[in-house]
Amino acid sequence: MRLSRFFMPILKENPREAEIVSHRLMLRSGMIRQQGAGSFSWLPLGKRVLDKVNQIIREEQNRAGAQEILMPTIQSADLWRESGRYDDYGKEMLRITDRHDRELLYGPTNEEMVTDIFRSYVKSYKDLPLNLYHIQWKFRDEVRPRFGVMRSREFLMKDAYSFDLDYDGAKAAYNRMFVAYLRTFARMGLNSIPMRADTGPIGGDLSHEFIILASTGESEVFCDRAFLQMEVPDENVNFSDDAEIAGIVEKWTTPYAATDEMHEEAEWSKVKGDDQLSARGIEVGHIFHFGTKYSEPMGASVTGPDGQEHLVSMGSYGIGPSRLLAAIIEASHDENGIIWPEAVAPFQVALINMKVGDEACDGACETLYDELTAAGIEVLYDDTDQRAGSKFATADLIGLPWQVIVGPRGVKAGEAEIKNRRTGEREALPLGDVTKRLGA
Amino acid sequence: MRLSRFFMPILKENPREAEIVSHRLMLRSGMIRQQGAGSFSWLPLGKRVLDKVNQIIREEQNRAGAQEILMPTIQSADLWRESGRYDDYGKEMLRITDRHDRELLYGPTNEEMVTDIFRSYVKSYKDLPLNLYHIQWKFRDEVRPRFGVMRSREFLMKDAYSFDLDYDGAKAAYNRMFVAYLRTFARMGLNSIPMRADTGPIGGDLSHEFIILASTGESEVFCDRAFLQMEVPDENVNFSDDAEIAGIVEKWTTPYAATDEMHEEAEWSKVKGDDQLSARGIEVGHIFHFGTKYSEPMGASVTGPDGQEHLVSMGSYGIGPSRLLAAIIEASHDENGIIWPEAVAPFQVALINMKVGDEACDGACETLYDELTAAGIEVLYDDTDQRAGSKFATADLIGLPWQVIVGPRGVKAGEAEIKNRRTGEREALPLGDVTKRLGA
Numbered sequence: 001m002r003l004s005r006f007f008m009p010i011l012k013e014n015p016r017e018a019e020i021v022s023h024r025l026m027l028r029s030g031m032i033r034q035q036g037a038g039s040f041s042w043l044p045l046g047k048r049v050l051d052k053v054n055q056i057i058r059e060e061q062n063r064a065g066a067q068e069i070l071m072p073t074i075q076s077a078d079l080w081r082e083s084g085r086y087d088d089y090g091k092e093m094l095r096i097t098d099r100h101d102r103e104l105l106y107g108p109t110n111e112e113m114v115t116d117i118f119r120s121y122v123k124s125y126k127d128l129p130l131n132l133y134h135i136q137w138k139f140r141d142e143v144r145p146r147f148g149v150m151r152s153r154e155f156l157m158k159d160a161y162s163f164d165l166d167y168d169g170a171k172a173a174y175n176r177m178f179v180a181y182l183r184t185f186a187r188m189g190l191n192s193i194p195m196r197a198d199t200g201p202i203g204g205d206l207s208h209e210f211i212i213l214a215s216t217g218e219s220e221v222f223c224d225r226a227f228l229q230m231e232v233p234d235e236n237v238n239f240s241d242d243a244e245i246a247g248i249v250e251k252w253t254t255p256y257a258a259t260d261e262m263h264e265e266a267e268w269s270k271v272k273g274d275d276q277l278s279a280r281g282i283e284v285g286h287i288f289h290f291g292t293k294y295s296e297p298m299g300a301s302v303t304g305p306d307g308q309e310h311l312v313s314m315g316s317y318g319i320g321p322s323r324l325l326a327a328i329i330e331a332s333h334d335e336n337g338i339i340w341p342e343a344v345a346p347f348q349v350a351l352i353n354m355k356v357g358d359e360a361c362d363g364a365c366e367t368l369y370d371e372l373t374a375a376g377i378e379v380l381y382d383d384t385d386q387r388a389g390s391k392f393a394t395a396d397l398i399g400l401p402w403q404v405i406v407g408p409r410g411v412k413a414g415e416a417e418i419k420n421r422r423t424g425e426r427e428a429l430p431l432g433d434v435t436k437r438l439g440a
Numbered sequence: 441m442r443l444s445r446f447f448m449p450i451l452k453e454n455p456r457e458a459e460i461v462s463h464r465l466m467l468r469s470g471m472i473r474q475q476g477a478g479s480f481s482w483l484p485l486g487k488r489v490l491d492k493v494n495q496i497i498r499e500e501q502n503r504a505g506a507q508e509i510l511m512p513t514i515q516s517a518d519l520w521r522e523s524g525r526y527d528d529y530g531k532e533m534l535r536i537t538d539r540h541d542r543e544l545l546y547g548p549t550n551e552e553m554v555t556d557i558f559r560s561y562v563k564s565y566k567d568l569p570l571n572l573y574h575i576q577w578k579f580r581d582e583v584r585p586r587f588g589v590m591r592s593r594e595f596l597m598k599d600a601y602s603f604d605l606d607y608d609g610a611k612a613a614y615n616r617m618f619v620a621y622l623r624t625f626a627r628m629g630l631n632s633i634p635m636r637a638d639t640g641p642i643g644g645d646l647s648h649e650f651i652i653l654a655s656t657g658e659s660e661v662f663c664d665r666a667f668l669q670m671e672v673p674d675e676n677v678n679f680s681d682d683a684e685i686a687g688i689v690e691k692w693t694t695p696y697a698a699t700d701e702m703h704e705e706a707e708w709s710k711v712k713g714d715d716q717l718s719a720r721g722i723e724v725g726h727i728f729h730f731g732t733k734y735s736e737p738m739g740a741s742v743t744g745p746d747g748q749e750h751l752v753s754m755g756s757y758g759i760g761p762s763r764l765l766a767a768i769i770e771a772s773h774d775e776n777g778i779i780w781p782e783a784v785a786p787f788q789v790a791l792i793n794m795k796v797g798d799e800a801c802d803g804a805c806e807t808l809y810d811e812l813t814a815a816g817i818e819v820l821y822d823d824t825d826q827r828a829g830s831k832f833a834t835a836d837l838i839g840l841p842w843q844v845i846v847g848p849r850g851v852k853a854g855e856a857e858i859k860n861r862r863t864g865e866r867e868a869l870p871l872g873d874v875t876k877r878l879g880a
Contacts, residue, residue, distance in 0.1 A: 007507050007570060009561035033557055035512055037542075041557060042510040050510070067447050070482040070490070072475055072594045073513060073577055074534075074546070091539045094514075096546075099531040099581045102477075106514070106536075106546075117473055117481060121449035130447060137513055137577070141539045154512045 001347065003382045008045050010394055021216055022329035023148030025338050029398045038145025038153030045398065046325075048346035050156070053321045053328075054135055056187050056343065057158050064180035064239050066131040066160050071113050073137050077103035079112045082298050092140045106139035111294050111316060114161045118312070119300040125165045125310070128302065129173050133160030135321065149322040150218075150282075160317040165304055167291070170313035172242045174206050174289050175249045177317040179233055181210050181285050182252065184319070186232040188328060189341025192284060193227045195257045199288075206289030206315070209259060214331040217280030222263050224255035225275045259283075282327040289315040338399030339422050347378040349438060350395040354388045354407035364411045364431055368404060371435040396421065402438055441787070443822045448485050450834055461656055462769035463588030465778050469838045478585025478593030485838065486765075488786035490596070493761045493768075494575055496627050496783065497598050504620035504679050506571040506600050511553050513577050517543035519552045522738050532580045546579035551734050551756060554601045558752070559740040565605045565750070568742065569613055573600030575761065589762040590658075600757040605744055607731070610753035612682045614646050614729050615689045617757040619673060621650050621725050622692065624759070626672040628768060629781025632724060633667045635697045639728075646729030646755070649699060654771040657720030662703050664695035665715045699723075722767040729755040778839030779862050787818040789878060790835040794828045794847035804851045804871055808844060811875040836861065842878055 009030040017034070018024035026032045031046030042050055058068065074096070080086035086093075086105075094106040107113070114132055122130065135158045145153045162173035178194065185192035190212045197207040211221055230252065238244050256271045258264065259281070268276070295301065295311040304310045325344075332339045342348065349372060353365045365381065372379045380400065382391050388407070395403050403419040410416055416434050419426045429437055449470040457474070458464035466472045471486030482490055498508065514536070520526035526533075526545075534546040547553070554572055562570065575598045585593045602613035618634065625632035630652045637647040651661050670692065678684050696711045698704065699721070708716070735741065735751040744750045765784075772779045782788065789812060793805045805821065812819045820840065822831050828847070835843050843859040850856055856874050859866045869877055 005505070007509075007561075007572065030561075033560065035553060035556075036514075036516045036544075039512045039514060041512065041553070043557075044507045044509055047508050047510050065445070067484045068487050069447075069484055070487050072479045072481065074476075074479060074579060074594050076476045094536065094538065096534065096536050098534065099583070104476075113475060113481070116475075117483075120473065121447075121470075132447065139514060143539070154514050 001380050003380055004384050006044060006380065008398070009043070010397065018148065020147050020150065020330070021333060022150060022326035025329055025333060025397070026148055026326065029338065032149060038142055038151070040149055040152060040154075045346050049325055049340070049344055050321060052344045052346075053188065053325055054158075057135070057184055057319055057321060060180045060184040060187070061133050061158070061160060063183075063235070064131075064176045065129070066133045066177075066180075068134060069117075069132050070134045071107070071110050071117075071136060073107055073139070074104050075107045075113055077105055079116060080105065083112050083294055084297065085112070092142065094139045094141050107136075108138055108140045109157075109316075110134070110136075110159055111161065112298070115294045115298045115300050115314070118163055119298060122163070123302055125302050125304045128312070129162065129164050129169055131160055131162040131173060131177075133158060133317070148326060150326040152322065155320055156322045158319045158321060162315045162317070163300070163312045164314075165302065165310055165312065167313055170289055170291070170315055171206065172245070174287060174315050175242070175245045176239050177287050177315070178208065178249050178252070179237060179239070179245055181287065181317075181319070182232050182248075183235075183237075185210060185212065185284060188324075188344050190284070190328065190331060191228060193221070193223055193257050193281070194252055195221065195223070195259050196253070196262055197259070197286065197288075198262065202290050202293065204289065208253075208287050209283045210285035211259065211281035212284055212327055212331050213279045213281050214327065215280055216330045217282045219281060219283075220260045220278065221258070221281035222268055222276070222278050223257035224271050225277045226255040227257065228277075282330055284324050284327050285317075285319045287315065287317045289313075333399070336393070337397035340399045340401060342401050345401050346398070347380040347400050348402060349377055349379045350398070350400045350403045351379050351381040352388075352391050352395060352403055352405045353381070353383055354391070354405065356383055356385050358408055360411045361406055361408055364416070365406050368406065368416065368431065368434055372438065375435050375439045377435070377438055404434055404438070441820050443820055444824050446484060446820065448838070449483070450837065458588065460587050460590065460770070461773060462590060462766035465769055465773060465837070466588055466766065469778065472589060478582055478591070480589055480592060480594075485786050489765055489780070489784055490761060492784045492786075493628065493765055494598075497575070497624055497759055497761060500620045500624040500627070501573050501598070501600060503623075503675070504571075504616045505569070506573045506617075506620075508574060509557075509572050510574045511547070511550055511557075511576060513547055513579070514544050515547045515553055517545055519556060520545065523552050523734055524737060525552065532582065534579045534581050547576075548578055548580045549597075549756075550574070550576075550599055551601065552738070555734045555738045555740050555754070558603055559738060562603070563742060565742050565744050568752070569602065569604050569609055571600055571602040571613060571617075573598060573757070588766060590766040592762065595760055596762045598759045598761060602755045602757070603740070603752045604754075605742065605750055605752065607753055610729055610731070610755055611646065612685070614727060614755050615682070615685045616679050617727050617755070618648065618689050618692070619677060619679070619685055621727065621757075621759070622672050622688075623675075623677075625650060625652065625724060628764075628784050630724070630768065630771060631668060633661070633663055633697050633721070634692055635661065635663070635699050636693070636702055637699070637726065637728075638702065642730050642733065644729065648693075648727050649723045650725035651699065651721035652724055652767055652771050653719045653721050654767065655720055656770045657722045659721060659723075660700045660718065661698070661721035662708055662716070662718050663697035664711050665717045666695045667697065668717075722770060724764050724767050725757075725759045727755065727757045773839070776833070777837035780839045780841060782841050785841050786838070787820040787840050788842060789817055789819045790838070790840045790843045791819050791821040792828075792831050792835060792843055792845045793821070793823055794831070794845065796823055796825050798848055800851045801846055801848055804856070805846050808846070808856065808871065808874055812878065815875050815879045817875070817878055844874055844878075
């Protein structure tokens with residue numbers, strides 16, 4: 001993509017409304033634009049990252065056996081009356097009346113609708129386990145939306161719902177999502193730490209928040225340093241093997257880890273002093289087993305191997321991709337801008353032409369652009385007539401993993417400079433070696 | 441994908457509410473489920489087709505120079521007051537009030553919001569041409585939603601908006617979308633015919649509906665048979681060459697073509713009798729130049745090369761992917777079910793094991809499944825314990841382009857049978873040749 005054609009409105013000034021760094025950097029780099037209270041448009045740069053985040057989430061959901069569907073944003077109030085939540089849900093629910101005076105709502109979540117889908121079709125234990133997910137817009141009418149896409153009113157959510165014959169099946173389904181989440185966040189370059197979360201009236205211990213550490217995080221968290229060294233299962237992990245998956249969950253739930261809310265001093269004091277890590281974190285995912293909370297009032301049951309009807313045991317599993325994207329920036333930036341992990345970077349390479357109009361520079365850049373593109377590397381080619389200093393600032397701000405800098409002196413020597421955005425390391429390379437170097 | 445694990449709830453009976461064939465087949469094949477009046481969930485089979493349709497639309501929009509963004513579904517009433525449409529738009533607009541009594545609406549379209557984005561950032565003619573599109577849910581509160589996803593209330597729309605300095609630029613932008621639409625529908629296996637549409641108070645001739653022919657189409661259309669032979673530009677078409685693109689548009693707008701609404705008997709009578717094709721059609725896209733209709737009230741202008749402010753000249757370009765999917769089925773089915781064009785088929789191959797549990801059949805199927813998958817061919821493997829007759833009926837109903845049938849007798853002879861869903865042709869092949877045959 002040529003920057004001269006790419007709609008990426010960089011802001012020179014720090015927007016006053018942005019209280020946190022991710023919000024500031026997303027506005028400044030032209031990734032998003034605020035359209036109203038807690039409502040944002042995704043501009044081309046932001047949309048590219050959002051697509052990559054969604055794609056990783058999708059691949060890991062599929063790998064773990066979940067199936068993608070797509071439910072509508074607008075739901076009927078009657079459905080929510082069946083579970084009792086239409087009256088219980090407070091002012092965060094956006095309630096709507098249509099032209100025929102039917103009561104509707106903009107879905108803040110989809111337990112009721114997916115349970116309704118399930119009960120319409122699934123009648124036998126033979127069709128279980130089943131896990132259905134979608135990636136769809138939600139709306140929660142927060143009193144005070146803020147922090148950009150970190151706490152907006154209209155936001156994207158991946159919500160998965162599992163259906164099983166009994167608690168053991170539900171626990172295995174829960175474990176699969178647990179491991180899928182570890183892999184999802186690791187692929188995005190994040191250290192995520194599963195922390196036990198409140199199960200409220202449901203009870204039990206099957207609720208975890210996945211927290212990433214970031215000095216600008218929203219809440220205080222406490223965990224054993226051991227987590228930082230633990231290995232995330234690779235792509236050959238066998239999701240059909242309940243015991244293998246349970247073993248991984250066991251390993252990842254043994255060291256101490258707790259959010260402020262769930263922190264227990266007595267347990268914490270058992271962690272060796274050197275291993276105590278108290279830091280700030282951001283919640284990027286939440287998984288939750290809730291048993292028959294919806295299947296009972298809504299009559300979602302299957303015939304079991306015993307010939308009897310069994311209410312299905314359910315769980316839900318959420319990731320907010322729009323929020324997650326902001327969290328990645330909170331965890332990965334410096335004073336000059338964003339530092340994208342490779343897997344979610346909007347482009348891999350910023351190709352910077354320091355002297356547009358100079359025949360040698362233009363020629364070298366066009367050749368590199370074609371070579372890199374042909375090698376499957378995504379390039380944003382800065383072919384604008386901005387000053388070199390401004391180009392460097394933009395490249396640092398938008399945080400692509402690599403910068404390839406082409407100037408008159410270098411070209412004369414047959415060289416380009418490559419810069420690693422994260423480490424700042426620079427290296428001069430023969431023009432002909434750049435693509436090979438970056439394609440590795 | 442193994443059918444035993446795939447959530448595809450086939451209905452044996454014809455659903456009574458379905459008045460048209462696409463609605464009936466989408467419900468019967470478990471592609472969609474109705475959630476309320478004009479509101480549908482996309483189940484896994486339907487979601488796969490929707491993704492493919494969206495991807496083709498996206499590739500062709502990008503090729504023509506449009507850039508993808510993503511605007512929110514909920515919009516502020518104030519924005520629509522600027523254009524005057526908040527009061528003009530009738531009861532089809534879903535109006536909403538939030539907890540702070542602010543007036544919102546569920547976007548039925550996005551001219552106002554995209555114009556607002558444009559005016560916030562773009563100040564100079566040097567940043568033109570610009571075309572921004574998104575694929576996002578819309579809501580129109582139809583009095584009587586019907587025909588499934590063909591006329592639903594919540595529906596997906598690809599809407600693109602072009603911004604240019606003057607009419608000539610806008611016309612070139614219009615032409616690019618015209619050609620992109622020809623390519624988009626052709627890639628989905630559809631013959632689309634651009635027909636002049638009403639421009640109302642805007643005037644001029646820059647408004648076309650793209651119509652596909654289907655005997656079950658919603659409206660009567662009249663055109664020259666010449667369209668059926670015309671070649672759609674291939675992927676090397678040069679969207680940077682305004683003259684080349686204008687030439688293609690010229691060619692595609694010369695023969696007679698009109699919807700019932702725009703039909704002129706005098707012009708029609710000039711078409712040779714043999715060439716007169718009067719048929720039924722379905723609108724699958726609409727492109728429209730509307731000049732300064734929004735830029736004027738909303739103050740969207742740029743500085744021109746003359747140093748003066750110019751209101752930008754705009755156009756909008758819509759395709760409804762959910763509706764389009766139904767239109768494909770209307771145009772491509774038989775009495776046994778859907779016949780998917782290759783490019784949008786949810787899977788390429790139905791692999792049918794006629795005797796699950798038979799060691800030889802199971803072994804041959806597993807090998808074929810692995811081979812086909814490794815060759816990048818999407819396979820739905822029917823490994824269920826249904827009767828063979830029921831498996832054949834399901835495969836015909838869901839309309840995958842190829843069926844690979846593995847039965848005990850064939851396996852003994854080292855053969856499988858392949859069936860082309862469209863032609864019905866069957867062919868016995870050595871097991872080892874199946875993948876090569878289908879991968880070609």
